Amino acid sequence: MSVWLCVSVLLSVVVSCAHADDDQCGMDVFQLFETQTYPTFDPSLGSIMRNASAIPGKPLGDFDACVGLPGSVAEYVTIDVQTSGQSFPIGACLPSSCNEAGLTALAPAIIQQFSLPKDTVLSFTIAQDIQWDAGGITMLVICGLFISSVFLASAASCLVFGDVKPKSELNEPLLVGESTSTTIRTTTRQSSVINKLIDAFSLSKNVAKLSFTPPSSSFRHLQSLNFLRVISMFWIILGHTHSFLSSRIENLKDVIEATKTVPFQLVTSAFFAVDIFFWLSGFLVSYLVLLELQKKGSIPIGKYYIHRYWRLTPVYAFTLFMLWKVSVHMGTGPGFNQFQSFQENSCGSYWWTNLLYINNFYAMDNFNNECMGWGWYLGNDMMFYIVTPIYLIAYHKHKITGLLLIAASFIASVAVSSVLIVDNGFTASIVNPGSEYFNMYYEKPYCRCIPYLLGMLSAMALIQFKGKLNLKPSVRYIGYLCSIATLLATVFGTYRIYHDGTSAWSVADNTVYLVWSKVGFCMALSFVFYCCMSGYATRFNNFCSLGIWSPLAKLTFGAYLLHPVIMEVYMFNLRVLIHYDGVTIVWLFIGFVVMAYLSSLFMFLFIESPLVGVEKLWSGSAGKSTEIRVVKIDPVQEKVV
Numbered sequence: 001m002s003v004w005l006c007v008s009v010l011l012s013v014v015v016s017c018a019h020a021d022d023d024q025c026g027m028d029v030f031q032l033f034e035t036q037t038y039p040t041f042d043p044s045l046g047s048i049m050r051n052a053s054a055i056p057g058k059p060l061g062d063f064d065a066c067v068g069l070p071g072s073v074a075e076y077v078t079i080d081v082q083t084s085g086q087s088f089p090i091g092a093c094l095p096s097s098c099n100e101a102g103l104t105a106l107a108p109a110i111i112q113q114f115s116l117p118k119d120t121v122l123s124f125t126i127a128q129d130i131q132w133d134a135g136g137i138t139m140l141v142i143c144g145l146f147i148s149s150v151f152l153a154s155a156a157s158c159l160v161f162g163d164v165k166p167k168s169e170l171n172e173p174l175l176v177g178e179s180t181s182t183t184i185r186t187t188t189r190q191s192s193v194i195n196k197l198i199d200a201f202s203l204s205k206n207v208a209k210l211s212f213t214p215p216s217s218s219f220r221h222l223q224s225l226n227f228l229r230v231i232s233m234f235w236i237i238l239g240h241t242h243s244f245l246s247s248r249i250e251n252l253k254d255v256i257e258a259t260k261t262v263p264f265q266l267v268t269s270a271f272f273a274v275d276i277f278f279w280l281s282g283f284l285v286s287y288l289v290l291l292e293l294q295k296k297g298s299i300p301i302g303k304y305y306i307h308r309y310w311r312l313t314p315v316y317a318f319t320l321f322m323l324w325k326v327s328v329h330m331g332t333g334p335g336f337n338q339f340q341s342f343q344e345n346s347c348g349s350y351w352w353t354n355l356l357y358i359n360n361f362y363a364m365d366n367f368n369n370e371c372m373g374w375g376w377y378l379g380n381d382m383m384f385y386i387v388t389p390i391y392l393i394a395y396h397k398h399k400i401t402g403l404l405l406i407a408a409s410f411i412a413s414v415a416v417s418s419v420l421i422v423d424n425g426f427t428a429s430i431v432n433p434g435s436e437y438f439n440m441y442y443e444k445p446y447c448r449c450i451p452y453l454l455g456m457l458s459a460m461a462l463i464q465f466k467g468k469l470n471l472k473p474s475v476r477y478i479g480y481l482c483s484i485a486t487l488l489a490t491v492f493g494t495y496r497i498y499h500d501g502t503s504a505w506s507v508a509d510n511t512v513y514l515v516w517s518k519v520g521f522c523m524a525l526s527f528v529f530y531c532c533m534s535g536y537a538t539r540f541n542n543f544c545s546l547g548i549w550s551p552l553a554k555l556t557f558g559a560y561l562l563h564p565v566i567m568e569v570y571m572f573n574l575r576v577l578i579h580y581d582g583v584t585i586v587w588l589f590i591g592f593v594v595m596a597y598l599s600s601l602f603m604f605l606f607i608e609s610p611l612v613g614v615e616k617l618w619s620g621s622a623g624k625s626t627e628i629r630v631v632k633i634d635p636v637q638e639k640v641v
Contacts, residue, residue: 153201200613239270282455558600
């Protein structure tokens with residue numbers, strides 16, 4: 001951010017207001033900055049107001065000094081400046097007679113007054129207290145009810161029933177965050193609806209689901225996928241640490257320079273983590289459904305869809321309404337009213353699109369309309385899940401037909417993506433890509449389905465060859481080398497476009513990379529983990545199958561939903577801008593990871609896992625009294641981003 005631009009914007013606001021002689025705000029501003037006689041009853045307060053406004057080196061001014069002035073003398077105004085693809089805030093302590101509408105009306109004059117770039121957009125937000133409404137109070141009550149239910153059930157389980165522990169309890173790998181994996185439990189007391197409800201909300205039993213207990217032998221070969229899911233979540237948090245905080249960084253030029261380095265390509269390529277989730281989702285859903293088709297010849301299609309909606313939506317809805325109604329009360333700061341206004345405008349109008357999973361299509365004419373913007377992934381994932389039975393049933397009945405359907409979808413996605421990229425001039429650079437890039441390409445299922453399709457093919461291959469595909473060592477080693485080279489090329493392949501500028505790549509270069517990098521990345525991923533699931537790559541597979549990854553994988557769904565909320569609350573509470581450097585970003589990244597998983601742990605124990613138990617009541621899978629209970633692993637939560 002240019003110091004000149006910071007000071008220019010603030011001075012232009014002052015000058016423009018001061019010339020509005022017929023406006024009380026303008027007269028008060030004139031007295032504050034020109035004659036220094038505001039407020040008339042105590043002009044000394046004006047000195048505090050002037051010092052609390054933006055100055056070089058302190059663009060946000062002094063928020064606390066401004067809002068701490070007595071009476072209704074002053075108000076803190078955040079001026080959000082968007083220009084030349086950059087966005088940054090400026091703080092001003094102005095007379096309380098000013099309002100957002102009046103300041104916004106002056107924006108064109110302000111831009112012209114100081115010859116600011118023509119694409120400059122100014123928005124004004126006045127800091128004010130937000131009162132709790134019925135929605136916020138309702139969310140607090142709901143939280144209280146869940147917490148109370150868990151503690152009451154835990155007490156009942158321990159005191160009334162003695163908290164009888166099972167002789168053995170094994171959780172199948174929650175490869176995709178599924179918290180209701182296969183459970184083998186020997187119960188010794190009479191089963192009833194009340195008992196099942198107590199079990200569902202019992203804290204001790206839900207904690208046990210996060211144990212390091214290895215999966216049963218029938219799913220042990222899939223255990224390595226837990227590592228893949230966790231490391232992808234870390235990668236997403238790394239990318240979001242940079243993108244979410246970009247508007248609160250004071251030395252943006254240093255960030256631009258950092259993008260030109262080789263290590264930073266790990267950040268700019270974080271979108272591959274989303275493709276990993278799509279691949280995992282396609283693989284796990286297909287693998288489990290195909291096993292069901294092989295065993296029974298059909299799947300309960302109604303239960304298939306209801307189960308998915310129930311597993312995702314309550315937790316998703318809880319996070320959405322907590323973001324909209326509760327998180328807006330979690331702080332104050334120079335930008336917190338911006339945060340509050342955005343949540344009210346976006347979620348207040350479009351929350352229902354998220355719960356219907358059409359948020360990646362509806363109201364996408366403006367990127368800022370998206371409520372809980374990172375929920376676009378769930379919209380895509382749900383759409384993929386809905387159509388998956390068409391492919392799998394066709395494949396089960398006639399393999400060639402199923403494969404042709406996948407091939408046709410693959411070709412269609414490549415064609416549509418290529419046309420959109422060429423027609424709109426999209427580039428592989430994620431530096432200021434523009435809202436059209438996300439609205440038209442990045443968030444659309446027909447552009448993001450390729451990893452999912454490749455995941456489906458990987459599951460088909462694993463089942464077809466029963467994980468016993470014999471590969472000569474020379475073939476495996478060549479495959480490993482090619483896979484590693486492909487992964488490195490796709491992740492670090494954009495170095496030149498960041499180092500030399502977008503003009504370094506032609507339209508064809510951008511099209512090939514944006515479309516085919518996903519193909520290469522996921523094919524390399526498929527080969528490596530297919531080998532792991534087939535018993536090869538023993539050392540790597542052992543590391544990926546370590547017990548530590550299992551509980552983290554079960555918490556990843558919640559971590560994905562919650563980590564942007566944590567970032568936004570932190571970001572808009574900042575009193576000063578962040579100075580970007582490697583050490584600061586690393587510590588922020590670690591902090592966000594820890595907070596995301598701790599928050600997810602709370603949501604898992606008090607909301608997600610209890611609701612899974614409630615589902616078992618009406619789905620009939622909760623088991624009988626005094627018998628061994630086997631609940632099959634769920635394909636639902638294998639996805640997320």
